[in-house]
Each structure stands twice: as C-alpha cells, then as structure tokens.
Amino acid sequence: MNFRLVDLTQEIYNGMPVYPGHQRTGVFPSKTHEETSKANTSSPSGHTSTTNTIIMSDHGPTHVDAFLHIDKSPDAESIDELGFEWFFNEAICLDLSKFCNTDTWIEPQDLEEACEKSGLEVPDKGSVLIWSGHYEANYKDDFYDWMYTYPGLSESATIWLADRGCINIGIDSPSIDSSAAMKDKGYWAHKACRERKVLNVENLSNLKEVAGTKFIFSCLPLKIRRGTGSPVRAVAIYTD
Numbered sequence: 001m002n003f004r005l006v007d008l009t010q011e012i013y014n015g016m017p018v019y020p021g022h023q024r025t026g027v028f029p030s031k032t033h034e035e036t037s038k039a040n041t042s043s044p045s046g047h048t049s050t051t052n053t054i055i056m057s058d059h060g061p062t063h064v065d066a067f068l069h070i071d072k073s074p075d076a077e078s079i080d081e082l083g084f085e086w087f088f089n090e091a092i093c094l095d096l097s098k099f100c101n102t103d104t105w106i107e108p109q110d111l112e113e114a115c116e117k118s119g120l121e122v123p124d125k126g127s128v129l130i131w132s133g134h135y136e137a138n139y140k141d142d143f144y145d146w147m148y149t150y151p152g153l154s155e156s157a158t159i160w161l162a163d164r165g166c167i168n169i170g171i172d173s174p175s176i177d178s179s180a181a182m183k184d185k186g187y188w189a190h191k192a193c194r195e196r197k198v199l200n201v202e203n204l205s206n207l208k209e210v211a212g213t214k215f216i217f218s219c220l221p222l223k224i225r226r227g228t229g230s231p232v233r234a235v236a237i238y239t240d
Helices: 033-039 108-118 133-138 146-147 155-163 188-196
Strands: 003-007 026-031 051-055 062-063 088-097 128-129 164-173 201-202 216-218 229-231 236-239
Touching: 026 236, 051 188, 088 108, 108 155, 133 146, 155 164, 155 188, 201 236
Parallel strands: 088 128, 128 164, 164 201
Antiparallel strands: 003 236, 026 051, 062 201, 062 229, 088 216, 216 236
C-alpha cells in the first residue's frame, strides 16, 4: 500500500502568534555545541550537543482541545485521558473559503452546500476540517488580521456536524468560533462541542491542499498529564 502525506501543521517558533491571553511561544537555546565542546574536551568520540528550551501554551500552535478546556465538570477528560480514536480517523475537508476575511458565523446550510458541491459526507465517528482560506490569506508578518478577523462555526452548524457523527472539527484559524466571539464572549461552537462531546483542532495550515477530498486525519497529541489540550502534528493521509 502506498501513502501520500500532507502536512497541515503550523511551524512552532519563537514569537509565533497565539490566541490573545495565552502564553506566548518561546524557543531558545539551553546549551550550544560551543559550550559542550568546552565541557567535553576529554571526550574520545569528540562528542558535542545542543538543546533548546520551549515554553508555550498547550493551546499555542496547531493544537487540539481536551474537554477539560471547555467543561468545568469534574469528570471532563484531560488530553491524556482520551483514546487514539479521537485523533486518528476518517476525515473530509470542506471548502468554506468564500467567507475568508470576514467574521461570519458559518451556518448548517453552508455546510450542506459545501458537502453537496464536493460530493462528500460527514464520516461517522470521524473528523471534518473547515478550509476558510484564512491561513493562506493572513498568516503573515503582521499578525493583526490573523488574530482578529476570521469566520467560524455557529452553534447550530456545530450541532449539524455532531448529528452526522463528527467527533473532531478542525479549522485553519485561531478558533472554531468566529473572531466575533471575542467581542461578546459568546463562544457558541465551543459550547456545542462541550455539550455534544466533539473535539476541535485549531491553527491548522495548508487546508487548501486537501479541500474537497476525503482522507485519514492524524492529529496525535502529546501525553500531557491533566493537559487542557496539546500541540499536534496534523497530517492528512491518502492511501492507494
């Protein structure tokens, strides 16, 4: 069997954009080859090494939310308590790029039209990725437009996906909610995810490459004890 992989993950780097209020990402050297060469002058193999220190939010780069992030109930699962089936399953990517550069709430009829146009169906116990076009248009040196103007799913649209078996929703913007949610704090897509037990992956990239297709989606998280989410290496996997 042959495989083709498409990377859907943002690069992690010092000063990358993060959702307002989250810990900024910092990547800096903790030791260098020059330093260790001085400490290892007696090494018969000439060994030197270098390492970095990384500081970031568990919701900083391309990441998946755990239910603990959005649900205050004592039995809400942390990221280490969720099985692999949440993060490795059949997926489709729908083209909603017509809403790029707006703070529109995407509605059920928009999802229906995108499914009909592509000939795709929501996979049962699978993932649905939303290509909004936001990454290609606004992930640039000036991150203001990236952080503050993008579309997202309405509560009814999120429920529409859940009713059809979707267990994980991904999007190529900072949140599955519209940026309008930052104004009145009405995070309706996250509300629906909490109530219907649906995960969400945010800050995806390169969804243009997979829009309108079906594939296996892998977004395995780090095993962070009591993690409220985790960075992921998101990949679309196509098989012959």
